[in-house]
Amino acid sequence: MKTVKELSLGLLSELAILPSVPFYESLIQAKICKILNQYSISYFFDSFGNIIAEIGQESDHIDPIAFVAHMDHPGFEIERNLDGKLIAFPKGGIPQFSLNHETKMFSFNELGERIRCTISPNSENPKTVIVNSEDLIEIGAPLTFDLIDFQIKGDKISMRSADDFAGCAAILTNLIENLGKVERKIFGVFTRAEEVGLIGARLIARDEIIPKNSIVVSVETSSVIPVIKQGNGPVIRTGDATYTFNSFAENLLRVAANQLKDRDESFMFQRSLMSAGTCEASAFAANGYLTTGIAFPLGHWHNAKTNIPDINGGIDAENISLNDFLNGVLLMI
Structure with missing residues (x-):
């Protein structure tokens, strides 16, 4: 049996080789479905082509959790x-x-x-x-x-599309690890066309494809900001450039993070409003869902070597911390 580290990095490397652009997500769609089928995880497509996977049982006492990531890249x-x-x-x-x-x-x-x-x-x-x-x-x-598909050197994972294949791999790991072990319904939501206006997430939220009482957790990469450092752990996201998220939903992550910290002093996490961009939690918040987020601090956001507006900045692979990614996966499980 694979360890969580082996499983999550294996899934990430499988996704990383697949190119994807908004509205052209078919390669990663097919790969995600193949992985879900391999582990006998139920899923369906909505009318836009978003993938909604689910494990666990419906409960009258425990609200569902929906982990959301997107399948496209600029x-x-x-x-x-x-x-x-x-x-x-x-x-x-x-x-x-x-x-x-x-x-x-x-x-x-x-x-x-x-x-x-x-x-x-x-x-x-x-x-x-x-x-x-x-x-x-x-x-x-x-x-x-035309950048490197996937590479790990030391604590750095470099890849063309960490945003948001890292989120997709983390969610897949969560579904696989929790299959047959949870008392609540857990959804893994993989969306299309996030980079051109959160389109997939907005349609799911508008049409209530997942139950309205679901606690929505955006699983994203987010550009490093001054108060956040790569290698200091995944970020419990209190908000983004558009919305401040829900304290009740966030508390679920904070309790889990503190429990992990009590068991393992090496576990690290951060907490911040990640204001560089807008994530899919905002699409759900705008439609009345309780939302929070997990973010992997990201270097070279959208493949900009310096920053997106810099006309002379260059192009490079995105990067995240290996430990941030692995700790984020543990936080979700």
Whole structure:
């Protein structure tokens, strides 16, 4: 039997090799479903293609918990051929460097086949880029940054899409580890198109796809801010750039964290309002759900080497702390 560490890192490495862009999440969708099937975990798709997995039993006395993460990552989509030039538009909060400098990319299809290419600035429309490739790339193809899929060095996990494949892997680990052991209903919710406006999460919350009495826990990476350090533990998230979350929901995480700390003095966690961006908990909070969050402090958010607005900052793999990730998984279990 695998340890929690072996299971969670194995799942993360399996997801990490899969490229994903908003509305082009089919590869990671298929992989998540394969893993759920492997462990006989029940799941269904909603009408938008979000995946809702569930374990445990309904209870009249204990509210369900729904752990939520998203399956997409910022990139580009080729939308037209203009006088022989392929023009691509951003999908999500891409680094401004990529709109202003030649940048290595690759396109991919539903089979996972990759075609390497570059993008360069489009002087006629600075909000778009020109795609350059020696091979044929079709209109409608998604593009993602040509960066390392997955690597662990010391306490650092580097990957193209830590945001939010780390959250997806953590939730899968939670479902697998708790299968047949819990007295409450636990949902694992894997959403689409978060990077372009929390679309998947908003639709689930609007339509009450999960019960309204569910306590919703966003499991995200979130850019490092001055009061938060990588390596000091996962962050119990009190809010994001849009909402302050619910104290009752947060208390469930704080009690669990303190219990872990009592059993193991090496366990570390942090607590903060992570204000760099808006996470999916806000979509549920806006629709009346009790929400909280767990965040893995993130370096190179959205693959920006310095910060997203920096037009000269460069492109690099995202990174999180290995110990932060493992402690976050333990906190969820």
